[in-house]
Amino acid sequence: MAETRDRQHIPEPNTARVEISKVSELIQEASDLIHARTAPASAVLAFHERKAALFEALAAEEPENADRQAVAKSAREQVEYLRAMAERGCR
Structure with a gap:
């Protein structure tokens, strides 16, 4: 039983x-x-901020899960891209 617990x-x-x-x-x-x-x-950017925060929280739950880490990183990159576009006046 201890072996099963150790592997999980x-x-x-x-x-x-x-x-x-x-x-x-x-x-x-x-x-x-x-x-x-x-x-x-501003509403679109706020949504993407919340989405990135949620994905980062999910990634923090399983730091060894490469897929979760990649999704969290991608979501944060989207936020940075949208923020840069907003600063330039683009949509």
């Missing part, structure tokens, strides 16, 4: 898990932005 990844007791409601809220927000089509750049 068991998160630290104090590790905060991402709540499914946060994922649901993000999906709803994405849907709202898609349907709005005229959402201000």
Whole structure:
């Protein structure tokens, strides 16, 4: 029995898990932005900020998961790109 436990990844007791409601809220927000089509750049950037933060939290739950790390990195890069575009006045 100890061998099975040793092979499994068991998160630290104090590790905060991402709540499914946060994922649901993000999906709803994405849907709202898609349907709005005229959402201000600040709303789009704020959405991408929250998305990146959520993906970074998911990546922190499993630091050895390369896919989660890559998705979190990509999401943060999207935020930086959108922020740079907003500063230049592009949309």
